[in-house]
Structures are given as C-alpha cells and as structure tokens.
Amino acid sequence: MLTNLEHLGLAVKDLTAATALYTKLLGQEPYKQEHVASEAVDTVFFQVGGSKIELLAGTSPDSAITRYLEKKPEGIHHVAFEVDDIRAEMARLRAEGFQLLNEEPKRGADNKLVCFVHPKSAGGVLVELCQSIKE
Numbered sequence: 001m002l003t004n005l006e007h008l009g010l011a012v013k014d015l016t017a018a019t020a021l022y023t024k025l026l027g028q029e030p031y032k033q034e035h036v037a038s039e040a041v042d043t044v045f046f047q048v049g050g051s052k053i054e055l056l057a058g059t060s061p062d063s064a065i066t067r068y069l070e071k072k073p074e075g076i077h078h079v080a081f082e083v084d085d086i087r088a089e090m091a092r093l094r095a096e097g098f099q100l101l102n103e104e105p106k107r108g109a110d111n112k113l114v115c116f117v118h119p120k121s122a123g124g125v126l127v128e129l130c131q132s133i134k135e
Ligand SMILES: CC[C@@H](C(=O)O)C(=O)SCCNC(=O)CCNC(=O)[C@H](O)C(C)(C)COP(=O)(O)OP(=O)(O)OC[C@H]1O[C@@H](n2cnc3c(N)ncnc32)[C@H](O)[C@@H]1OP(=O)(O)O
Pocket: 009, 036, 039, 041, 043, 054, 056, 064, 065, 067, 068, 071, 077, 078, 080, 101, 107, 108, 109, 110, 112, 114, 116, 118, 119, 120, 124, 125, 126, 128
C-alpha cells in the first residue's frame, strides 16, 4: 500500500532562483541540498508538514529533468509516495499492469530507495515510490 505523500518533485531551470522563491513562499529555509549523480540532478528539499517539496534541476543534457524542460514548462514533474516495502509494492503494481521504469529499486535522494512508474500507465502522472533506508 502507498502510505504518505512523500514529496512533490518540481522541475526547475535555475535552482538558486527557485530556492529563493520557495523559501519566500513557504516561509522557511530548505533543510537539505543534495546532488544525485545517478539521476544527474541537483535537489533542494523543504519540509511541509508530513510531506516535502523537492526542487530538481538537471545537471546534464541526458538528465530526465533537462529533457522534460526542453518540452514542458517548469512545475510539478512527479508525485512521490512513501511505501514500507518497495519490492512488495513494485510486485503488486507490476501485477496490476503498471509499467515500472526500474527492474530493481535504486538509491534516490534523502536516504531513500526509489522506483518510478511510467506516466503513460499512471494517468499521465510520473509516480515515484520511496522507501526510507534504515541505517
Ligand atoms: C533525486 C532522485 C529522485 C528522488 O529521490 O526523489 C528523483 O526524483 S529523480 C527525478 C528525475 N528522474 C526521473 O524522472 C526518472 C524517471 N523518468 C524517466 O525515466 C523519464 O523521464 C520518462 C518518464 C520515461 C520519460 O522519458 P522519455 O520517454 O525519454 O521522455 P519523452 O519526453 O519522450 O516522454 C515520453 C512521454 O512521457 C511524457 N512524460 C515525460 N515525463 C513526464 C512527466 N514527468 N510527467 C508526465 N508525463 C511525462 C511525455 O510528455 C511524453 O508523452 P507524449 O508526448 O504524449 O508521448
């Protein structure tokens, strides 16, 4: 089962400008900045109640965020849900006919294992599953 709305991922062109904008909008500073080399993105995180806003800027032409912004305006790029057991949820969603973009969970930002569901199989919304890594 998908539990909490973990974060909304927002695609931005200028991470510094977007961070300043969301700091003003949310009335608080971000709690984390992280480069995720495997996704070729720089991220900035804000905590909003039990959920987060994840600002994402591409760091290479091959980044999903760079490619997305070549065709679409800045804004909501994906919706991420928390799960307790990502492998079990991946198996459940596969069996339900959803197209997963990863065979195996991969390391995401903010100490999470993540997996993406193709927007074509999820009503036009790119969905991310997130499981916290307990260290
Ligand atoms: C920081 C790590 C992690 C975290 O821990 O939180 C992240 O959030 S990383 C975020 C960036 N990484 C990803 O998005 C990885 C998963 N995404 C992908 O694999 C690809 O982006 C994609 C979804 C498979 C699309 O890639 P591709 O097929 O190469 O792009 P196209 O431009 O050809 O798109 C095909 C089709 O899909 C529509 N599309 C693309 N992206 C989105 C989106 N974010 N939301 C909704 N729809 C999307 C696109 O419009 C095309 O549709 P049509 O034009 O109708 O064919």
